[in-house]
Amino acid sequence: MEFTTKLSDTMNYLDKKLDVVGNFDLVYRTFYVAGKEACIYYIEGFTKGEVWQKLMEDFASIKPEDMPPDAHEFSKKYLPYSQVGLVKEEEAMIKQLLAGISCLFIDGYDKCFTLDCRSYPVRSVSEPEKDKVLRGSRDGFVETLTFNTALIRRRIRDPKLTMEIMNTGESSHTDIAVCYFKGRVDEKLLATIKERITKLHVDALTMNQESLAECIYPYKWFNPFPKFRYSERPDTAAASLLEGNIIILVDNSPSAMILPSSVFDIIEEADDYYFPPITGTYLRLSRLVISILTLYLTPLWLLFMQNPEMIPNWLRFIRLSEQPQVPLFFQLMILEFSIDGLRLAAVNTPSMLTTPLSVIAGIVMGEYSVKSGWFNSETMLYMAFVTVANYSQSSFELGYAFKFIRMMLLVLIALFNVWGFIIGFILSICAVVFNKTIAGKSYIYPLIPLHLKELKKRLFRGRLPHKEKQS
Structure with missing residues (x-):
């Protein structure tokens, strides 16, 4: 269904669809913008109140004769915020609203203004209990996806680092970030992973990354050796990206899924x-x-x-x-x-x-x-x-x-x-x-097939490679 220019019809539909009366944390508020009725919808606990307070002050100064006829023009002129979007269909709007994005409707416009002013509940970025090190950084992933991607970006400041956002789960609509380094990643494996995530038909990722792992790679259950490596350390994830691996981050999960992973990758630790x-x-x-x-x-x-x-x-x-x-x-x-x-x-x-x-x-x-x-x-x-x-x-x-x-x-x-x-x-x-990684390669490479130079790197920790700066 697409929105109409009549605000009352839109509000009546959303009140029934979202059960606004029954959900105490789903908040809406009506007000006027240049004499036209407007309404905002947001989830309590997800929205920064100071952002809307500032926008309300700006709306109060708009005169009726200054109101543009087009929603795009209004967005450019009177929504001085970095993350603003326009949504035409109700399904896309509801999905964004339940993800914490605030939605604004103004009578006379047939589009919804979406403002990403989310403020997720989050714990502090502290050292993970399991992946402790004797020396090194003491930060770790948390349950908020944007915080986790920022921890990786802080370590790799290169435009080739790519983080694609995807979504899966018919009920949960869980956000998934696929991170890779262009030019170093296995493009064939990357395309396969993204295709499998896109084609997932699950109700929800109830167990976060474990549910995703079982869906994208339904390997034989009787072989107990893991096909994925998990880490709660941003430095480990950043190093894996630079080595050409793919990192999958799932919202609400404080760990990164690293693939492809062999037994030598899984045994490695940051202390090395x-x-x-x-x-x-x-x-x-x-x-x-x-x-x-x-x-x-x-x-x-x-x-x-x-x-x-x-x-x-x-x-x-x-x-x-x-x-x-x-x-x-x-x-x-x-x-x-x-x-x-x-x-x-x-x-x-x-x-x-x-x-x-x-x-x-x-x-x-x-x-x-x-x-x-x-x-x-x-x-x-x-x-x-x-x-x-x-x-x-x-x-x-x-x-x-x-x-x-x-x-x-x-x-x-x-x-x-x-x-x-x-x-x-x-x-x-x-x-x-006879075990295989998710890329279809040997689980104990470089031992089988034998690659002596690579095997030496796996067993013996050498000096990190460096390049001299050219004058």
Whole structure:
């Protein structure tokens, strides 16, 4: 439906369509501009009141003989504001109104004046809890899209940086920003991503980026390794853009989706670059080794305990000091589930109770569970290492991928002994090798296909490239 020049008809239609009486936060106000009736609609809590106060003062000075016959002329002459638009259709107007944009109607004009004077509720830009660094910037993304794009723009002041706004969700109409650097991005992948977002037919992105990820790339569910990298750090997002990646920002989400992402991209962290090359290389290699240990440590230990004759002399100390009352396989599986239970409990525990409850849980789970015979001390030791070491890398998705592979290995070893470990090892390697990024490339490039120069960059932190300024 298109608007008419008669304001009363427009108001009657919008009052019924928007249920203005029933929605207390949907505010409208009528007044006069040069003798003509006018009305503004806005959402309470989204609008800057001082902007409209200044505009009202300007409207009061307009004389009837100065009113132009065309809405475009009125907009140019009497709306001295940076973000003003004209909308003809009611559907587009309602979508913008519910997004927080103020809408102005004046009797005699068949268009709606839209003014973007939004003021979103927002928390402070502080360091994210998960992606902390020892050295570097302490700002992080928030739930407001425009703030997040500004944090990236602050770091990359180049006209080639492009941020396209898109919209999806039949009910939510969620704003999505697709960010890329012209000349460095994979144009084919970019076109594919934008096409998939455009063709999305969902009611709402209830889980923000996770809902979007599942819609634009419905990969095989049984492969647990993540296809996307998530970061709450603007510096990480800016560095990824300069490397040719695509960043997707979703309104109401305080993190950036980085794609395409390989396993080497996901393991990388900002600390690798905030320290000198030798320190960054050490951090990167130690994180890689620890990640492998979290995957194979407990399965290998269970295999040795089931086959004591396989233990070499220099590893005799890993033998059990006491006979287990509960089979080792069940001990390890119970601890795997118990640790997740404690993790979920920690998330829902009030901060003032976290420390005392952690002490109680540590005493009960550690000392008394060993004394009661439920667990051996060696089992507790190795599972404690795996649990703590799992946080050496910041990706929750990758951590759970390692966990699922580790549990699969434990089950296979318990059922088929040595052959179970061989089968599980082959399956774990295949899960990585035959995995593909969203761009269709190898998940472990540059290892497969082998590219030695690029592999060296992935494993060893070199000096950042620089160009000398030409005179």
